[in-house]
Amino acid sequence: PTRVVTFGTFDVFHAGHLRLLERAAALGDRLVVGISSDELNRGKKGRSPVYPLAARMAIVGALRCVDEVFVEHSLEAKRRYLVEQRADVLVMGDDWAGRFDGLGDVCRVVYLERTPAVSTTAIIEQIRGV
Numbered sequence: 001p002t003r004v005v006t007f008g009t010f011d012v013f014h015a016g017h018l019r020l021l022e023r024a025a026a027l028g029d030r031l032v033v034g035i036s037s038d039e040l041n042r043g044k045k046g047r048s049p050v051y052p053l054a055a056r057m058a059i060v061g062a063l064r065c066v067d068e069v070f071v072e073h074s075l076e077a078k079r080r081y082l083v084e085q086r087a088d089v090l091v092m093g094d095d096w097a098g099r100f101d102g103l104g105d106v107c108r109v110v111y112l113e114r115t116p117a118v119s120t121t122a123i124i125e126q127i128r129g130v
């Protein structure tokens with residue numbers, strides 16, 4: 001069976017996240033998702049996630065297209081995570097295009113197009129009334 005792995009924060013889960021995960025799942029037989037820890041997200045985005053890690057893991061883990069979730073503590077540990085998960089394919093959104101080509105010796109690296117015009121930041125701003 002082909003094991004697909006992807007990573008993300010998946011904060012304030014939206015249809016762009018769902019489309020990414022559905023397309024990732026279609027590339028193999030099993031989809032495993034690394035969910036960024038709250039600390040990692042603070043480092044990446046400069047703010048705490050709206051939904052804490054436990055909630056983000058519960059939501060993504062409950063999806064029909066997702067078989068398993070685990071915590072991503074570090075962006076630099078991708079190689080170790082991929083080996084541990086015995087990944088055949090790494091999927092990333094194309095906002096990361098080229099960034100993980102160096103992992104091509106561990107597994108196939110695929111970048112999928114992001115869904116335009118939807119983002120957690122835009123949702124937060126809309127709710128805030130900006």
Ligand code: C2G
Pocket residue numbers: 007008009010011016017019020036044072075092093094095113114115116117118119
């Ligand atoms: N995504 C998408 N379309 C959008 C928004 C997001 O396809 N409109 C995808 C992203 O490209 C990513 C996934 O949904 O593949 C999760 O998005 P984020 O939570 O924003 O992911 P990010 O915080 O960039 O985490 O180790 C890498 C990081 O953990 C990636």
